[in-house]
Amino acid sequence: QVQLVQSGAEVKKPGASVKISCKASGYTFTYHYVHWVRQAPGQGPLWMGLIIPEDGRTTYAEEFRGRVTVTRDTSTSTVYMEVDSLTSEDTAVYYCARERPYGGKYFFDHWGQGTLVTVSS
Amino acid sequence: DIQMTQSPSSLSASVGDRVTITCRASQTISSYLNWYQQKPGKAPNLLIYAASSLQIGVPSRFSGSGFGTDFTLTISNLQPEDFATYYCQQSYNNPPHFGQGTRLEIK
Numbered sequence: 001q002v003q004l005v006q007s008g009a010e011v012k013k014p015g016a017s018v019k020i021s022c023k024a025s026g027y028t029f030t031y032h033y034v035h036w037v038r039q040a041p042g043q044g045p046l047w048m049g050l051i052i053p054e055d056g057r058t059t060y061a062e063e064f065r066g067r068v069t070v071t072r073d074t075s076t077s078t079v080y081m082e083v084d085s086l087t088s089e090d091t092a093v094y095y096c097a098r099e100r101p102y103g104g105k106y107f108f109d110h111w112g113q114g115t116l117v118t119v120s121s
Numbered sequence: 122d123i124q125m126t127q128s129p130s131s132l133s134a135s136v137g138d139r140v141t142i143t144c145r146a147s148q149t150i151s152s153y154l155n156w157y158q159q160k161p162g163k164a165p166n167l168l169i170y171a172a173s174s175l176q177i178g179v180p181s182r183f184s185g186s187g188f189g190t191d192f193t194l195t196i197s198n199l200q201p202e203d204f205a206t207y208y209c210q211q212s213y214n215n216p217p218h219f220g221q222g223t224r225l226e227i228k
Contacts, residue, residue, distance in 0.1 A: 035217075044208055045219045061216045095164055102171060105153040105212040109163035109176070119161060 003033075004096050004112035006039070011118045012086050019082040020115045022096035029077035030054040033099040035108065036070060036081045040092040051079055051085040086119045093117075123147050123211050127220035135226040138199045142223045144192045144209035155215040156185055156194045159222075160205045168207075169194065200228075 007021040013074035022034065033067035036048040051070045058070050069082045079096060094115045122148040134140050144154065152172040157165035167176045169185035172192055182197045194201055204227050208221040 044222045045210075048215045050215075059215060099165075105171075107155040107167055107170040107210075107212060108157075108165070109167055111166075112177065114164055 001097065002110045003079045004098060004110055006094075006096060006112040006115045009116040009118070014087055014119055014121055016086050016119075017082060017084045018086060018117050019080055020094055020096075022048065022081075022112050024077045024079070024098070027098075029074060033106075034072070034079045035097045035099055036068075037097055037108075038092040038094045039095070039114075040089075043092075045095070048080070048081070048094075053079070083117075086117075088119050090117060091119045122216055123150060123213060125209055125211055125218050125220040127207075127209055127223050129223060130221065131224040131226060133226050135228045136198055136199055136201060139155060139195065140198045140199060140225065142194045142207055142209075143226075144187075144194070144220050146190045146192075146211055146213075147176060150211045150213035151190045152188050153211055154185075154187065154192045156183075157208045157210065157212045157219075158203075158205045158206065164210060196225075199225075 003025045005023045010018050012018050030053045032052050037045045037051040038053050039045045048064050053072050067084050072079045094111040098110040099106045100109040126145045128143050130139050153221045154172045158168050159165045168179050172187050173185045181195040186193050207223045
């Protein structure tokens with residue numbers, strides 16, 4: 001069965017970086033785009049960016065461009081997201097999600113379990 | 122960016138009730154609208170895609186409709202496990218914004 005398993009919770013100080021992993025299994029890794037979504041406490045989900053596992057191309061939301069880097073390792077079917085220059089506003093649960101295309105558009109049919117990142121001095 | 126606005130932000134209902142949640146897009150998105158359910162401490166779970174297509178495994182008491190800018194999610198015969206937060210999301214273009222959510226609570 002399709003699974004996305006994320007790395008564990010992180011506690012970081014302001015100004016630090018964090019790198020979260022998302023290991024995919026149960027499907028052909030290069031066939032589906034992987035997106036990152038974050039959810040701050042009490043807020044709705046916020047899209048951050050995506051990676052095309054087949055060739056590594058990325059697209060980022062404008063507010064995260066230059067501060068977020070998404071990469072992948074096809075040998076281990078793992079996607080990584082690194083967020084730099086953390087502030088308290090980056091405290092959130094971060095999710096990876098698999099894209100399932102339809103009719104040229106898409107939905108997220110499988111999600112990781114989430115990784116809580118806490119930024120605190 | 123296409124903004125998504127849900128209403129109401131919260132809703133109280135009883136087991137067995139029928140409820141409707143609405144989602145409005147800031148510009149037309151055809152039928153590229155998805156609905157998710159989220160329970161505390163869990164990832165969102167896909168219910169409906171393409172405005173009205175039921176995801177495999179989702180009970181038939183969930184239904185979606187709409188086109189263009191206005192969409193609805195209807196839950197008939199509410200069950201105890203349906204009390205959760207619901208989000209719409211557009212996939213017409215990037216960024217695929219979500220609505221702010223509708224929290225469905227037990228009356």
